[in-house]
Amino acid sequence: MPKRVVILGAGYAGLVTALELRKNATPEDTEVILVNKHNYHQLVTQLHELGAGAKSDTSARIMIEPVIRNKYITLIKDHVESIDPKEKRVRLSQQELSYDYLVVALGSETEYFGIPGLKEHSFILKSINQARLLRTHIERCFAEYHYTRDESLLTFVVGGAGFSGIELVGEFADRMPVLCEENNIPLDKVKLFNVEAAPSILPGFDKELVERAEKSLTERGVKFLVGVPIVQVEPGKVHLKNGDVIATQTLVWTGGVRGNQIVIDAGFETEPRGRAKVNEYLQALGYEDVYIIGDSCFIINEETGRPYPPTAQIAGQMGTAVGKYLFADLRGGTKEPFKPQIMGSIASLGRKDAIAKIGKNYQATGRFAYIVKDMSKLRYLAKIGAVIKKA
Template identity: 45%
Template sequence: MNRIPKIVILGAGYGGILTAQRLQKTLNYNEADVTLVNKHDYHYITTSLHIPAAGTGNPESSRVNISKLIDEFKVDFVKSTVVQINPEEKKVILTEGTLSYDYLVVGLGGETETFGIPGLKEHAFNIRSINSVRHIRDHIEYQFAKYKREPEHTEYLTFVVGGAGFTGIEFVGELSDRIPELCKEYDVNPSLVKIYNIEAAPTALPGFDPELVQYAMEVLTAKGVTFKIGTAIKECTAEGVLVAGDEFIKSATVIWTGGIRGNHLLDEAGFETMRGRIKVDEFLRIPGHDNVFVLGDCSLMINPENERPYPPTAQIAMQQGVVCAFNLAASIRGGQLKKFKYDNKGTVASLGKGEAIGIIGTRKIKGFAAAFMKKVIDIRYLFIIGGVGLVLRKGKLF
C-alpha cells in the first residue's frame, strides 16, 4: 500500500489560503494529507489594514476566521508559530511540535525592511498585522489626549509616515480623514496637526503612472499632507526623525511603510535568498528543491518585460496560490506542471473616503470611479475566498 504524501502549507496569507482552498477542491479523498499552519486562527486582509490603523474602520473588518475558509475534514489546521525549516530532513519545527512533509509550501509573509536606518526598528510603528494596527490606532488617539494635558508638546500632533508606496499613500489618505474627527472630539485646533509623508525615491508611488501620482499628491496635499519626496530618513529616535539635509522633525508618532523583505526562516534554512526572498523557478519551486514551493512576499520572480522583480502584491500571491495548488496535484499524480505567468488585472490605490487612483487594463481612473473600483476589488476577494456568505458578512465594512 502506497503511503499518502504529506503537504504542509506554512502561512494563511493570500497565497497560502488560496493554495489550501484549491487543494481541497482538487484532490480526492486520501490522495494527500494537507496541513495548513498559521500563528493565528484567522486570515487577515493585508490590503485593508491601513483603514483600521488610521481609525477610520474596525480591525475586525480585516480578519476572517480560518475555520470559515477551509474544510477541516480535508485540510488540517494547526495554530502554531514556525521556528525552523529543515529541508534536509523534510521537517518543520513549530513551537508546539514537528511536522514532516513530502511537499512544502512557504507562504509565511514578509518582514519589515529598515534598510539599516538607525532607530527604525526600535521607535517606528509598522502596519503589518491586526495587533499592530490596533496599537497604531490607539496610539494616535492617545496623542490627542496627551496634548490636551501638555499643550506645549505640539510634537504629539505631528505624524510622520516613512515611505510613499501604496501602504504609505493609502494610510495618509485615511489618516487625513480621521484627523478632523479627532480634532473635534478633543477640541484641538486642526492647524496644529501635521502629517508628513517622506519618501527617499524621486517620486511617490514609484513605478505608477506619473499623471495619477500627481493627482494623488494634489488630493492628499489638499487634505493636509506635507510631502517630502526625494528625501531619505537618516535616523529615527524617540523624539522624531532626522532626514536628508539634517532637518529634524519632532514627532511622537513615526510609522514606517518603506519596504518589506522575505522571512528570516528561509535564510536560516540555508536557501539562497535576496533580501530574504527566494528566486523561484517557473513552477514556483526553489531550484534544487523540487518539493518546496514559495509564494507571496517570500518569492522573487522577474518580470520579463523590464527584467525587474515583480512587487510582492496580494494579486500576485493569489495567482501564485492557484498555480501552486495545480502543480502540487500534478506532482502527486505524475502530471505536467503549469508555468506561472502573472496576469496583471489592474491596480488601485485608495486616497481616503471617495478618492482613489488606478489603472485597469490600459485605462486610467481617478476620483470616485477609482474609489468604487477599489471597493469592487475588495468585495471580489471576499467572494473568491468565502463566497456570497462572506461578502454579506464583511462586504459592507470595506
C-alpha cells in the first residue's frame, strides 16, 4: 500500500517539495496530497508591485493544476484548521486527512509586537487579495481628495524597512506621480514616509548599498524616520515614540513575522515568536514523520549565530531538500543535513532600480540589479515548470 505524504501549503516551500518528491517517488509507492486554500500559487515576492498598482494580479498568480498535471499530485483546495501529530491527522474545514508523512509549509503570520491599534488600523501585504485591497484603497484616497481636500488621504506610511517595506515604498515612489497625473493633483501634495524602529534600513546589506537605496528613494520623495518606533495607531493617526503624530489614512505594516498559529497549537516546540524548532533535516523536534519548512520554521545560521531570515530563496531550497529527504525515508536512503546556500540578496527600489549583493563580494545597483532580480523570478518559474501572463 502506498505511503501517504500530505503537504500543507503550496507556497514556495510546499509546491517545490511536492514536485521534487515526484521526480523519484512513484504513484505505486507514494500518494502525494497538496493542500492549499487557493487553487493558485502566489509569487509573494512580487506583491509590492500589485499593492502599489504597478502590475496586475495575474503577474503574481500561478494556477497550480497546470504545474502538477500528470505528476500524480492530488490538490485539495481547503483551509487547514488543526494538526494532531500524535494521531497523525490533519483537520481541514471540509474533511480530515491521515498521513504517513506530513510537510507543514503554512507560512508565517504578521507580528504586531503588542502595539495598540496596529492590527486593527493597518494594511498588510501577504497575499494577492491583500494587495488588491491596498491598491483599491490607494486609488480611492486619490479620488476622495478632490472632494474633501483632506491631506491625510495623500499621506502614506510604510512601517518597517526590511525587504518588504523598502520594496513597497519604492513602488509607491514610482506610482504616486502617475496617480497624481491621472487625478490632476500636484505631486507635492503627496507625503510618503518609511518608519523603522531599528537604527538603519535593510539589515544584512552592506553600508554602501544601504546608502544607495536611501539616496534613490529620498530623491523620489520618501522621508525616512529611522530609529523611531510606532507606539500606537488610531483611525487616521500614527503615533511615534518621539511624540510626533502622522495624520494618515494609509499605514502598511511590514515590520515583522511570527510563527503560524496552527503550528503553535499543534504542540510542536517553537521559539518565542512561534516558529517551529527543527533538526538538521528540517523535522519537527520529537516527530520524525513531520517536516516543517518555509516561514513556519526556525533555523540558525551557524556562522553568525542568528536565525536565517524567512525568504523565498531559503523556502525553495527547503522544499528541494525535503523532497529528497522524503524519498530517502521511503526507500531507506541517507540524508545530508540542510544548509542554505545564500546566492545573494536583491531589493528592488521601484521600476527598473534595485540594489543587489551577489555572492559574498559582488555588488550591483540600478537597472542591472533590477534585471538580475527579474532573472531570479524567471529561474524559479522554470524550476517549477510554470508560465504567467504578462502584466
